[in-house]
Amino acid sequence: MASSIHDLARHLNISIGTVSRALNGRADVNAETRQRVLDAARKLNYSPNQSGRSLRQGATRSIAFMLQPHPGDQQYGEPFFIPFLSGLQERLAESDLDLIVVMGAPGDYQQERLRRVVETRRADAVVLAWTRRDDERIDYLTERGFPFATLGRSRSGGKAYPSLDLDFEKAGSDAVDRLVARGHRRIAAIRPSLNLNFGYLFLDGYRKALRRHGIEVDPGLIADGFINEAGGYQVTPRVMLSKDRPTAIIFNNDAMALGGCKALAEMGIRPGHDMAVIVIVDTPLCRYFSPALTGFRPALGPMGRRLAEMLLASLPAHAGPEGPRTIREVWPLELVARESD
Template sequence: MSIRELASHLNISIGTVSRALNGRSDVNAETRKRVLEAAAELGYVPNQSGRSLRQGTTNAIGFMVETNSEMSNHGDTFFTSVYDGVQKVFAPHHLDLVVLLCPSGDDPYDHVRRVVARRFVDALFISAIQRHDPRIDFLIEREIPFIALGRSLSGGSHPWIDLDFEGVATQAVNRLVARGHRRIGLVNPGSEINLGYIFADAYRAALAANGIAYDPQLLVRAEQTDEEGGYRSADALLALEPRPTAVVLVNENMAIGVYRRLHEAGLMPGRDMAVIGLRQSQLTGFLSPTLTCFRISLFDLGRRLAEGLLATMPAYRDSHPVGLVQEVWPIELVPGESDPPPR
């Protein structure tokens, strides 16, 4: 949309729209509010703001986090550790990290468009990547520097780093099969987040590699990937006949709900159903039996994300000549006591 079209939509002059977008004092507050809201709603990005974002003039970088999914899934520790690594790279450049919380019920695509239109930051980290994510296409089209924490089918050649969900699913299934399990459940997100598709594909491939037929009943899609989601998913698995002897969880906090539901059914986690979670965390360290899960270096992940983003920004390419970053971040199995052989 051009500024002329925006002015026509609002039925005011191009000059007034331009002054309102640039924060001029000779535009009254009500008109400025109308212009900014219409620009955000219609996806209008002034050329000046596009240049500002591409060249880097605010010395602030935004990290978009969805409070309705990621904050409940990982708690504060996941992103806090990532932020710490990001800021370690930013500090020598005197760059500030700004966390942009996309509230529950808000459209992440609209949220990104508003951020771009208001020129809050010079570049963006985006997370909770969808299988088809319009934010990626939007940012590429506007030539705005960004890096994605996660893979997507959207966009062309753009920077991203994703956790090794294939490795988690493959190692978990192989470990359980080696211990005698044949009926292995998987609890996956119920949303369109792409990690769920990656996780499920790797799970099915690992079963096939071990000569086990895939049973769609054993793949549970959880609307909440937290403690409550784990509880409800365990309830669904226990209703199957025969019930699975093991389950792999896409989120470590779900293990708390799974343990609770098993105890209520008079069953013992590990003894009556083997459980493998995703990430080693402080919370899961208090579970009994100890949870078999995976170690991820989140601080180093944050550093690499920051390096990959700065490599896309002309002002910082020389100091971070890492090229186009497209990486699967490694994970390490941490054996626990929650996945013995079946009884």
């Protein structure tokens, strides 16, 4: 079948030890021999069997990415993740690491999938997405001492692990500032239900900014919904029930905004004319919507790359010179002003 290191050694009349050393660039092998090995490897189309390496080295050279959908949403936060995933996997590939994607419902099932990965040592480390406010996965991994990194912060206190997040708090605050500057005082906020941490962060920023402007926070102007089009559609009317209607709405993400605008349209309210709309997490969709939605754009691809790098630096095997390691980073969200506010 596929050629092994033994075939190569036999073909060269050399021991497998020498072949291995030559291939792995060790010092104690003659330059000429190394070249012969390299040539033969190419000729015989040899690549080392990954299972063999993994077993011997105790490392699988792969990283698991855990993704969970939200109840009521089969979409896994789609538009958000692929660019991130792409950056992540690109960086991992550069270090010859593979990406294993593990999906599954949150809660027990996801936890079980995670346990399987860890205990059968299928991956050397784990990347967590959609971190919850209190995330049991983080507890589990720190307890086991298994390397991991997270996209998003969580409340799990005092634990040290690489994490990367967006500054939702500042975005929420900036959105309010911008709307207030444009004369709005009745500003609604629509965020995802569940205990997704960024929903809280965004709302914190929103609240603080309102207070700073001397505007009372009206609970009737805050609503939670599924983090998708349907969620935005269902929940937006609720905010319009107030006796004193909002003149602006901040949506957590593009999908919710899309559903929300649909609901507004059905009420005869035109986003961008009769109602200012701002989106916190901007995607290409926002730009091409009518009216084009102003929002805060994340640098998803670079974030994926960066988190991969932070994770690698925290891994004993891949760490470079034992320099200081970045533990947590919070990246800014850049405002893209368009037509909807």
